[in-house]
Amino acid sequence: MYAHLRKVLSILFFSILSIYGFSQEKQVWEIDRIRAKQALELKKDSLAIGKNEYMRNSQLFIKTEIPIQYAIGYQYAFKSGILLNGSIGVFSRTYATIAMDFMPSEDPAEKQRMDFFQANLYGGAVLEFGMGYQLRKSGFLGLASIQFQRFGVRATAKELIDNLDSEGSFNDLDDLEDRLSGSSLLSDFYYEDELRPVIKPTQFRISFGKMFRLKSVPRLSVTAFVSYNFNLSSSIKVETDSSIGSIILDNFVNPTLENSSGISFSQFQYPSLTFQFSYEFGRVIR
The missing domain is CATH 1.20.5 (Single alpha-helices involved in coiled-coils or other helix-helix interfaces)
Structure with missing residues (x-):
C-alpha cells in the first residue's frame, strides 16, 4: 500500500x-x-x-542666415505639425554690410547714408521668435517670425551730421556753427568725442524651406530656407553723460538720427538664405 x-x-x-x-x-x-x-x-x-514621416518634438539648432546673423535656437513641434521656435544670434559685420546694400540709395543723400552705415557698423545681436508648419512626409516647411535686431555705429557727432544730414534737411546748420564757435567745450565734443548710436530695427520674416535628414544619423538634419525680411519699425538714439555734449545730442544729433533712420530703414527690406543644422530629441510624434 x-x-x-x-x-x-x-x-x-x-x-x-x-x-x-x-x-x-x-x-x-x-x-x-x-x-x-x-x-x-x-x-x-x-x-x-x-523618411521624414515622423519627427521628435524637440530640436536644438544652429544656423547661419545670410546676410544677417549666426544663431543658436530651440524648436518645439506639436503632433499637428505646428512649430514654435526661438533663437538668439550675433550680427556678422560681413553679412550686415551686404544686407545694407538693400537700403534705399537712389539719390546722393541716401547713397551717402548707406555708405556711412556700412563703413561704421561694429556689431550687434538678433532675438527671433517664430511659428510655422511642417509637412513631415515631404520635409517642406514654412515659418513666420519677428526679429528684434540691434547693432551699433561708431562715429563723432560731426561725422553723423555730415553723413546723415549732408543737405541740412533736419538741422539749422547756421545755428550749429554759431554754438560751436561760441564754446570750445562744445566744439571739442562735436569734433573729437566718439559716439556709439544703437540702431534697433524690428522686422517680420517669412521663410520657406526643406529639411534633409542624415541617413546614418536620423536625429541630425540640415534645413535650407529662402526668406524675405520686411521692416516694421526702427529706432536709433545716442546718449552721453556729458552735460555739454547733451546740448549737441538733443538739438542736432538725435533729431538727425531719428529722421535719417526713418528714411533709410523704413525700406530696409531684403531676401536671405539660411542653412540650419539641427539635432532632434524627445518623444517621437507622428
Whole structure:
C-alpha cells in the first residue's frame, strides 16, 4: 500500500514540475515575443524618421542666415505639425554690410547714408521668435517670425551730421556753427568725442524651406530656407553723460538720427538664405 502511495505522489510531483516548467517556458516565449515586437516598432520608427514621416518634438539648432546673423535656437513641434521656435544670434559685420546694400540709395543723400552705415557698423545681436508648419512626409516647411535686431555705429557727432544730414534737411546748420564757435567745450565734443548710436530695427520674416535628414544619423538634419525680411519699425538714439555734449545730442544729433533712420530703414527690406543644422530629441510624434 505504501509503495502504491509513493508511486502516486511521485506522479503528482513530476506532473506539477512539468506544468510549472511549461508555464515558465510560456512566459519566456511571451517576453521574447514582446521584445521582438518592440524591436520591430523601433526599426519602423527609425525608417519612418529617416523618411521624414515622423519627427521628435524637440530640436536644438544652429544656423547661419545670410546676410544677417549666426544663431543658436530651440524648436518645439506639436503632433499637428505646428512649430514654435526661438533663437538668439550675433550680427556678422560681413553679412550686415551686404544686407545694407538693400537700403534705399537712389539719390546722393541716401547713397551717402548707406555708405556711412556700412563703413561704421561694429556689431550687434538678433532675438527671433517664430511659428510655422511642417509637412513631415515631404520635409517642406514654412515659418513666420519677428526679429528684434540691434547693432551699433561708431562715429563723432560731426561725422553723423555730415553723413546723415549732408543737405541740412533736419538741422539749422547756421545755428550749429554759431554754438560751436561760441564754446570750445562744445566744439571739442562735436569734433573729437566718439559716439556709439544703437540702431534697433524690428522686422517680420517669412521663410520657406526643406529639411534633409542624415541617413546614418536620423536625429541630425540640415534645413535650407529662402526668406524675405520686411521692416516694421526702427529706432536709433545716442546718449552721453556729458552735460555739454547733451546740448549737441538733443538739438542736432538725435533729431538727425531719428529722421535719417526713418528714411533709410523704413525700406530696409531684403531676401536671405539660411542653412540650419539641427539635432532632434524627445518623444517621437507622428
